[in-house]
Amino acid sequence: MAVITISREYGSAGDIIAEKIAESLGYQLVNKKLIEEILIKYGLLEFDDLYNSEHGVWGRFDSEKNRIVKMLNKTILAFARRDNCVILGRGAFAVLQDQTNVINIFVREDRYRRINNVFARKEAGNILEAEDMVEQHDRVRSAFLQTFYGLKADDPSMFDLCINTELADPGMVCSLLEEMVKNLSGLSTDRKSTYDLEEDAIMQSAIDEVLRQK
Template sequence: MGVITVSRQIGSEGTFIAKRVAEQLGLSCIDKEDIEKVMHAYGFSAFEEVYNTRPGFWERFDLQRTATIDFLLTAMRAFAKVGNVVLLGRGGFGLFQGYTDILNIRLRAPLAVRLERKQKEYGSTDQEARKAMIEQELIRTSFVQTDLQYNQNDAALFDLVIDTSIVPPETASLWICDAYRQLMKNPRIDAKHTRADLVVDDVLLKLVTTMLGRNET
């Protein structure tokens, strides 16, 4: 069993590709809604607000915000511990550096291409799409770089970086599937950890296992 993390720019077809990869490999695709279910089960009802807003200077030191982010990382470790999942977003690539059985993917595309895709998706004007995309990217970047302190623009943190304006999403999916299969056959030799090393509370692990419809091991 292994894990794939997918970091993506808005409009890079990341959600489509992640779901397609999960389907082709028989994995579970874990997105924001799945994470929210776990967060809410543990009383972190403010996760949506924390994730979708850029904090001011003092808000970065808010204890509730810090506790919410800490538990987010704990929840992601639980999903990775269960395994056979594609983790979409939420900085998984930074959390799982140096693991023999976790593949980190980055999907990107030029701004003009991503704007055109979003215009077609929502039927908005170029100006509306640009404004919405830039604001959302600022929020995501702030969360990953300021709250999590990871740099999604550092290509060295990824096993595979794909420009979906050049590589069609269907082809990108096949590349990722092939890379995953190769990693499962030949675990990286320069890594120090495996998923088995992840320490997760038994109650949380049981909740995630049940969510994924897996049998406990």
């Protein structure tokens, strides 16, 4: 029925929303771990380290990074073609722009709340470390989207819904998303959708193999 992409600021409730809506709808959750498992099958072992690099490597373009991002895009497109999935992060909203059966949402939260969330989740040893992690993730996300998709990380026009999780808890957001998925059936079908994407049989086979092991 639908593909939902969830982009989020680090430290917000985006991950929680992705898990809850995938469970509620019975959709496949496509998160960092699952995408990494697919990329590993193609020999791209370094993606996560590269993505989270402290030195802002996404601000510089070269053929190797371009190859990695092309494979990332192929993975996202392959999952989208399967339909009924929630894709968390990894620039999926940029890859799937203007697809009629795709809902792109962005989850944000106050910077200081995000810092406290990171510390509370024990992702950082202290508040100062949590602050550094939030700033680093924001820089990396911004550079990644600008370098490879020519997009600004905070451009609301790229999303169907922008949510501040200070004002809407994950349960409220999931209820709204469920209604949005239902409303997709009433949209015009003359626009392109993920059903029109060309099938990559080799990629689909790799996905099948990884999912069978779950």
